[in-house]
Amino acid sequence: MLxxxxxxxxxxxxxxxxxxxxxxxxxxxxxxxxxCAMLELYWFLGEQIIExxxxxxxxxxxxxxxxxxxxSQFPEIKGFSHRNLKSIRQWYRFWASEQAIxxxxxxxxxxxxxxxxxxxxxxxxxxxxxxxxxxxNILLMQRLDDPADALFYVQKTIExxxxxxxxxxxxxxxxxxxxxxAIDNFEATLPQPESDLAQQLLRDPYNxxxxxxxxxxxxxxxxxxxxxxxxxxxxxxxxxxxxxxxxYKINVDGDDYSIDLLFYHLQLHCYVVIDLKVVKFQxxxxxxxxxxxxAVDSQIRTEADGPTLGILICxxxxxIKVEYSLRDLTKPIxxxxxxxxxxxxxxxxxxxxTIEQIEAEFGxxxx
Numbered sequence: 001m002l003x004x005x006x007x008x009x010x011x012x013x014x015x016x017x018x019x020x021x022x023x024x025x026x027x028x029x030x031x032x033x034x035x036c037a038m039l040e041l042y043w044f045l046g047e048q049i050i051e052x053x054x055x056x057x058x059x060x061x062x063x064x065x066x067x068x069x070x071x072s073q074f075p076e077i078k079g080f081s082h083r084n085l086k087s088i089r090q091w092y093r094f095w096a097s098e099q100a101i102x103x104x105x106x107x108x109x110x111x112x113x114x115x116x117x118x119x120x121x122x123x124x125x126x127x128x129x130x131x132x133x134x135x136x137n138i139l140l141m142q143r144l145d146d147p148a149d150a151l152f153y154v155q156k157t158i159e160x161x162x163x164x165x166x167x168x169x170x171x172x173x174x175x176x177x178x179x180x181x182a183i184d185n186f187e188a189t190l191p192q193p194e195s196d197l198a199q200q201l202l203r204d205p206y207n208x209x210x211x212x213x214x215x216x217x218x219x220x221x222x223x224x225x226x227x228x229x230x231x232x233x234x235x236x237x238x239x240x241x242x243x244x245x246x247x248y249k250i251n252v253d254g255d256d257y258s259i260d261l262l263f264y265h266l267q268l269h270c271y272v273v274i275d276l277k278v279v280k281f282q283x284x285x286x287x288x289x290x291x292x293x294x295a296v297d298s299q300i301r302t303e304a305d306g307p308t309l310g311i312l313i314c315x316x317x318x319x320i321k322v323e324y325s326l327r328d329l330t331k332p333i334x335x336x337x338x339x340x341x342x343x344x345x346x347x348x349x350x351x352x353x354t355i356e357q358i359e360a361e362f363g364x365x366x367x
Contacts, residue, residue, distance in 0.1 A: 038079070039130035039137070046092025049085065063089070079134075087138060094141050094150070095125045125151070132157045135164055143171045152176045160239045169235075178203040179238075182311075183319055184334035185326040190307060197268060198309055198332060205337040206236055206313055213340060219278050222340075223247075223260055226276075240267040250295045259292055270306035271296050274313060281317035281335060286325040293331040307331075313338050 053062060063085045070080035125147075129137055132154055140150040153176065157167055182202035186195040210232045211225040226233045227246060234241055241263045248259040261274040273292050277285060289310040296308045310333040322335045 035133055036130045039134060040126060042079075042088045042134070043092060043126045043130070045085070046088045047096070049089045050092060050096075087141075091137055091141055094147060095129060097147065128154050128158070133164070136162075136167055139164060139167060139171075143168075149176050166235070173207045173209075173236075175203070178205060178207070182334045182336040183317075183322045183326065184332070185329060186332050186334065189330060189332040194268065194306065195332075199334075201238055201240075201265070201268075201272075201309075202311065202334040202336060203236075203238070205339045208233075208236070208338050208340040210236075211340050217278060217340075219260070219276050222276050222278055226261075237263070240265045241272065242266055244271070250292070250299060252295055257292070257295070259296070262296075265309070268306055268309075269304070271301060271308045273308060273310045275310070277312065277314040279315050281312070281314040281322055281325075283321060283325040285312055285314070286322075286329060286333060286335070289333050290329045290331045293333070297331075310334070311336065 049063065049066075064082050067080055067082040067085050070077075074080065128151065136154075136157060140153060144150045144153070153167060153171060156162065156170065156175070160166075162170065180200050180202060182204035184199060184202060186198045189195075190198055208222075208226070210229050211222075213221055213225055217225075223246060230243065234243070242265070244262040244264050245259075246261055248262040250257050250259065259273055260276045263272040263274065264270070265272050273289065273296060275285070275289055275292065289312055293308045293310045301308055308331070310331060312333065312335045314335065314337055316337055317335055326333055326335070
């Protein structure tokens with residue numbers, strides 16, 4: 001039984017159909033006020049609609065009559081329009097197909113809430129989809145064809161409490177095609193389950209389309225742009241990232257070095273070093289990142305922190321070169337590409353804020 005299923009459902013099933021529709025008891029008035037119960041009611045309605053239309057071969061007139069009966073009996077409750085009943089029928093078919101049930105786990109581990117659970121622990125489809133608003137469910141049906149892909153976004157919405165606007169953005173950016181796709185050495189350098197959790201943090205490519213830079217932008221311009229749009233950058237990085245510093249200074253044996261961006265991950269409880277490269281990946285980049293991580297582990301990390309992670313974000317990369325470069329390194333490093341909008345005309349470049357203005361604004365935000 002589903003955890004949010006209300007007792008009235010058993011009554012509904014035992015009563016069956018009256019006058020071509022379902023006889024809804026007074027218990028439903030309270031249940032539909034709760035999103036979870038409402039969506040489980042929708043699931044039951046969808047199940048009944050499909051069953052009656054297939055066995056009795058009723059056409060669309062059945063839905064119109066059902067809509068009239070429900071609206072007449074419960075005029076104060078929205079959601080029983082003919083149009084919405086058609087959506088409920090489509091929604092039920094979308095999720096109840098054998099394809100959807102067979103593909104519930106698209107990976108050995110999938111995030112539910114704040115945890116990582118195995119395939120055997122995954123809640124069933126009705127229980128999952130009832131945890132997100134109806135509008136989110138409609139959006140998923142409209143934008144995605146594969147229930148397995150839609151389930152990915154259901155889980156992410158539950159985990160991160162995404163609004164519909166954020167969910168739309170993530171679908172449009174193809175997050176399900178990018179998350180966990182970067183090349184890394186986490187399995188060899190981190191214990192379980194930290195290696196799986198860290199691997200899920202990475203995306204390839206990172207989508208920086210919220211930036212407008214010239215084609216020949218340099219690393220400082222890229223860094224400035226990301227910090228200018230820090231909220232969007234954090235959204236693209238994913239849940240749990242907390243900004244620590246830009247151009248973080250470390251001193252090793254009398255020489256100063258600067259880390260492009262330093263973050264702390266609140267769920268993994270570890271520092272994350274991000275190095276930005278506006279050129280194609282080179283093997284020496286991995287060695288430099290290994291050096292940075294060692295320095296952070298020695299100078300900043302405490303006993304309460306997990307192993308520091310490194311993320312190299314490059315303009316492009318050769319997967320084979322990345323694999324060879326990471327193979328024998330001892331520090332956990334992931335390498336990704338980034339995508340960016342490169343269409344800013346030269347005559348508009350002067351309208352961009354200066355580096356000093358960006359730093360001043362970002363400094364004020366930290367006050």
